Amino acid sequence: MPVRNRFAELLPEIREWRRDLHMNPELGYDVHRTAGIVAAKLRDFGCDEVIEGIGRTGIVGLIHGRAPGRTIGLRADMDALPITEATGADHASTVPGKMHACGHDGHTAMLLGAARYLAETRNFAGTVAVVFQPAEEGGAGAEAMVQDDLIGRFGIEEIYGMHNSPLLPAGAFAIRPGPFYAAVDSLRIEVRGKGGHAARPNNTVDTTLAASAIVMALQSVVSRNTDPQQPLVVSVTAFRTDSDAFNVIPDAATLRGTIRSFDDATREKAIADIRRVIELTAASYGATATLEFDEVPYPVMVNHDAETVHAAEAARAVAGEVKSDAPRTTGGEDFAYMLRACPGAYIQIGNGPSAGLHHPKYDFNDEIIPTGCSWWVELAERRLSA
Numbered sequence: 001m002p003v004r005n006r007f008a009e010l011l012p013e014i015r016e017w018r019r020d021l022h023m024n025p026e027l028g029y030d031v032h033r034t035a036g037i038v039a040a041k042l043r044d045f046g047c048d049e050v051i052e053g054i055g056r057t058g059i060v061g062l063i064h065g066r067a068p069g070r071t072i073g074l075r076a077d078m079d080a081l082p083i084t085e086a087t088g089a090d091h092a093s094t095v096p097g098k099m100h101a102c103g104h105d106g107h108t109a110m111l112l113g114a115a116r117y118l119a120e121t122r123n124f125a126g127t128v129a130v131v132f133q134p135a136e137e138g139g140a141g142a143e144a145m146v147q148d149d150l151i152g153r154f155g156i157e158e159i160y161g162m163h164n165s166p167l168l169p170a171g172a173f174a175i176r177p178g179p180f181y182a183a184v185d186s187l188r189i190e191v192r193g194k195g196g197h198a199a200r201p202n203n204t205v206d207t208t209l210a211a212s213a214i215v216m217a218l219q220s221v222v223s224r225n226t227d228p229q230q231p232l233v234v235s236v237t238a239f240r241t242d243s244d245a246f247n248v249i250p251d252a253a254t255l256r257g258t259i260r261s262f263d264d265a266t267r268e269k270a271i272a273d274i275r276r277v278i279e280l281t282a283a284s285y286g287a288t289a290t291l292e293f294d295e296v297p298y299p300v301m302v303n304h305d306a307e308t309v310h311a312a313e314a315a316r317a318v319a320g321e322v323k324s325d326a327p328r329t330t331g332g333e334d335f336a337y338m339l340r341a342c343p344g345a346y347i348q349i350g351n352g353p354s355a356g357l358h359h360p361k362y363d364f365n366d367e368i369i370p371t372g373c374s375w376w377v378e379l380a381e382r383r384l385s386a
């Protein structure tokens, strides 16, 4: 069955929800307005239960079918990013410095649309748990919900997620079994030397020079220390010293960056290599360097084989075809935590050609709403067929 006609009818309304969320973005766990709207709508739709405050500000709605049966989870994310929007759209963010630049407004709206349809039709046996999580962009909201017993408490036996992709044609689907999104580690490297007058560097330990050498030396971790068959990214993204003056050699410098990897052994070796390189490079300048991690790491997101097939079959039914060997992405995704706790799969839906995710000119493509909603419903009805 292709895109369901009901979603063509509902599109203007779902688009309004999406644009309202877009105009009022919230960050991390502080998604109180968004979560309030989600909970109120789920109650309006006639969900059998709506539970708030799971994983701090996460929401779960339960929709029972016409007969008893298994329970599956359908998950969307609700949080925005600390970016100032530059789309110039009529529905642009009204909050300076906050923006839905990853399309989670669209994900939330599509899952709400699917929940409305499923609550109206109930053409399945068992229970659909619609899961709306906070803090995907760095706060591990999925892990917070799992720690709050999301899976056990509702007896969720399979869980699915969907993310839009500007790299795919509008409404096209792509998926792969196994490792799909990279593990994410966030690095903080503190370099300490001995500050002093820039005119007399011989009386100092030049922290800026040592930190610069560390940035360069870190480039060898991937190119010289890592198995070329194993994907790995090490990026240094920030370099800050504790002086702004032209004539002062600073005491301290902070570097920030990220590691992206697809298996534990490569990740652990990279961390050990980074630690060795920064400590010994700093020491060669008479400085010290320490390695810290200041965000919760995201594990590799691994799609389960059988559920990947189920997700792909539902996508084929809706869109006619599905790319089932999508390339791995070095982006991270905290749905990884849910897939470690429960069998499931994550699929990409094309946003069509647009600015990239996390870009100030990115916008979710409302035209794909009927396709995304239809996939959720198709998947739920297939997995809970009476």
Ligand SMILES: [Zn+2]
Pocket: 101, 102, 137, 357, 358
């Ligand atoms: Zn994102």
Ligand SMILES: [Zn+2]
Pocket: 102, 103, 104, 136, 163
């Ligand atoms: Zn995202």
